[in-house]
Amino acid sequence: MGTVGTGFSMSLDGFIAGPNDGPEWPLGDGGERLFAWYFDGDTEYTMPGGGITLKVSRASAGLLRESHQKTGALVVGRRHFDLANGWGGRHPMDLPVFVVTHSVPREWVHGGSPFTFVTGGVEGAVEQAKVAAGDNDVGVGGANVAQQAIKAGLIDEIGIDLVPVLLGGGVRFFDHLGEGPIELERTRVIEAPGVTHLRFRVLKEN
Numbered sequence: 001m002g003t004v005g006t007g008f009s010m011s012l013d014g015f016i017a018g019p020n021d022g023p024e025w026p027l028g029d030g031g032e033r034l035f036a037w038y039f040d041g042d043t044e045y046t047m048p049g050g051g052i053t054l055k056v057s058r059a060s061a062g063l064l065r066e067s068h069q070k071t072g073a074l075v076v077g078r079r080h081f082d083l084a085n086g087w088g089g090r091h092p093m094d095l096p097v098f099v100v101t102h103s104v105p106r107e108w109v110h111g112g113s114p115f116t117f118v119t120g121g122v123e124g125a126v127e128q129a130k131v132a133a134g135d136n137d138v139g140v141g142g143a144n145v146a147q148q149a150i151k152a153g154l155i156d157e158i159g160i161d162l163v164p165v166l167l168g169g170g171v172r173f174f175d176h177l178g179e180g181p182i183e184l185e186r187t188r189v190i191e192a193p194g195v196t197h198l199r200f201r202v203l204k205e206n
């Protein structure tokens, strides 16, 4: 059985998108700075789907490869799905994607589609994704959905790709988590040009 993880590129002041995110600027005002490390490096890294080649540092490429090789399915929120316009029909990681939503967009439902729209909440989506992933890991994305998953105790690992910028506003990752504390154990720190990759294990009471 794999793990369930979530993670984002995040500004030092805790934002994963700038203000005014929308279809034209999915990462909001100034938010593209959070993704600069995907394109500023000297090492080419092609996403598993084959359609996107990034230019990252050697250290970041190693981490991306390792993470992508272990991931078997994704859960995302409907906003993330809509802002990405369904990645044109196939996620760059070429994986089954479970989209948490209140209403199923019929235009995206067709045979052979990698997208499953789940109206039963985050927990049900994670359960379906675990089955699809088999022994591999599940990745959870979309801030709101990730927050619900953390709050419900569904997340085993949290990854932060920390970018040295203060965005001053926008979409926060760590919000609406209820009463704390949620204890974490830091498992990795990888320093790379333009980004520090931090990985944490969520310590759960058994």
Ligand SMILES: NC(=O)c1ccc[n+]([C@@H]2O[C@H](COP(=O)([O-])OP(=O)(O)OC[C@H]3O[C@@H](n4cnc5c(N)ncnc54)[C@H](OP(=O)(O)O)[C@@H]3O)[C@@H](O)[C@H]2O)c1
Residues within 6 Å of the ligand: 007, 008, 009, 010, 015, 016, 017, 021, 026, 027, 028, 034, 076, 077, 078, 079, 080, 081, 083, 100, 101, 102, 103, 118, 119, 120, 121, 122, 141, 142, 143, 144, 145, 146, 148, 171
């Ligand atoms: N920095 C990074 O690494 C990174 C990566 C990816 C995305 N992002 C950013 O993340 C943001 C998107 O995240 P978000 O927090 O705005 O939204 P989200 O989590 O992607 O989606 C929220 C939506 O999901 C649906 N939903 C959530 N919980 C539900 C439930 N329990 N039952 C049914 N439906 C539910 C609702 O949509 P409906 O009511 O419409 O169905 C809700 O409005 C964007 O700004 C994007 O740019 C950043």
